[in-house]
Amino acid sequence: MNEIVSVEAVTRKFPLNHDRTKNLVSALREASLRVEAGEFLAIAGPSGSGKTTLLNLIGCIDQPTTGRILIDGVDTSKLSPARMSVLRREKIGFVFQTFNLIPVFTAAENVEYPLLIQGVGSRERRERVAQALQEVGLTARANHRPDLLSGGERQRVAVARAIVHRPALVLADEPTANLDTHNATQLIDLMHGLNRRLGLTFIFSTHDARLLEHTERIVRLCDGQIQSDTQVQSNSLYAKSLNEGGIHGQVLASSLS
């Protein structure tokens, strides 16, 4: 398979005060990880274990102190900030813990935004936005602004925004942290369904152990170090249902509140 992410002995240190050379604390230590295209991977660990730091580094919104990260074969340590921006725009989709939708845009306009900054034509944008909203079951809520949507709906808009430009990689940092258990499970199922149907690579972080049974691979972090990297046997009821013909996004979405 195609290697989409390669984290090679990455360390990230942060200064504790304004003097950026002293009192450094390591948020991530010598972490190495390889992710193949089409994987559905969870990064698990307690708060402060380095999950967000690792995702930020993979997402090219932060730079490692040492080590290097390759995205789709591109060494990000050699990229200029502008090229990094282009890489994020074209290859990566983001889902954030607090949704981070643009509040003055409607759901459809939020989903349209990544296409807008890529310079996609208006007709194609309309078609792809409609398709993405359909994937997450929010066609009927396309013209609602985020403040008129529930938490679950907002996060599904965020997922639609992350996948609309068909990125090589979707990164979700604690996407279920602001959702109740039911919505959290449904969201993970939605992402997993999209991973299966569209072949998108998903990496998400969570500290909720109950959600991990929905994943295929779990990377556990503790104190900035990778403790384990486990392939989950697809023997769960959920995994079976996915493998036995899949779940259509709309049907799945209709069950979400």
Next chain:
Amino acid sequence: MGKFLLLAFRNVFRNRRRTIMTLIMVGGGVTGLLLVGGFFARMFWGLRESTINDGLGHIQIFTAEHFNREEKHVLDTGIDNWRQVAATIQAGRHVRGIAPRIEFNGMLSNGVKSGVFMGSAVDPVAENSLGFTPRLETGRDLDSKSGGEIEALIGAGVARSMSVKPGDGLTLLAVTSDGALNGIDVQVVGVVNTGFKEMDDRYLRITLPSAQRLLQSNRVTNLVVGLDQTENTDVVAAELAPGLRGQPQQLVLKKWIDLASYYKQVRSLFSTIFVFLGVIVFFMVLMSSVNTLLMTMFERTREIGTMLAMGTPRSWIMSLFILEAIVLGVLGAVVGVTGGNLLGFLLNHAGIHLPPPPGTTVPMAFRVLYVPGLMVGSSILVIVSLALAAILPAIRASRLQISEALAHV
């Protein structure tokens, strides 16, 4: 671009109360500039027209020599064939009339006391047809058809100094164009108050034939041209200039603005005051907007971080903030221009009068002119001011560290 503009427009109204306060401030600045500028424009207009109608006219014709050298004798730099020149000019477009004049000086006496005068000789009919009427304190204006006695108008200071009143006689002495001394007796028919003491102490006006008789010359010093509208001055001047070149004497044309030094001084003074006001408004808008826009930037830190994370070019973030400021500026300008015109209309119809300006006794009506150039100029001023105010917040927004911005609470 359309979506980006939409985003900017919606962002402007994200915090409505703050936006309304900003619009009031920006609009207030524009309104203030329009009212002050409109009042100044009305004042300039009034001063211009009164300067022209007090006898300056729109255009004056002289011989070139008049400006090149001092006269050896009276009228030796005057216009010789002035009737022919006047006829040529009169045929032109927009020309309402022409008034020939002689400027001269000499001595006057009441038989007991003597003094000097600065005289002008005019054609009363031509002067009246152009609306150049002297400001009479007592008596009447000159009558061109009057036979017998030579009539004269004198300044209030001369009347006081010579102890004369309308109906009394004076003797004028002047050097003729040949260099000889000549004298005529005149009858005072009116006393003029120009509003300027120095002028009133020397003022004398007689008819053109009387002066030509006194000075022994058929020449005139200059021809004053009155037009239908002041705005046509440049057009007429351009049209007249070629015709003047074909005359036996070398003639030059002076527009009213070339001769109205007092008007230019007043205009320069008030224009400086207006520019100063403009600078104050500019910095007022700039400083208060910087603060508002910085607050907006801090409030949207996480959103900006999200946009940057998704790959939005940093230049787009900068442009977005500047675009929002420009939208705010345009809206503020619309509010200001509307408010300024509305307030101007109300003030113009409120019947407000200001104290009489120096030299006049009539209170000045408060009027505000609607000046399109001023509306455009003050609008551009606040838009530019807001755009400049957005530069610092825009730079800070575009330079945010993405991971820190995403963690911003």
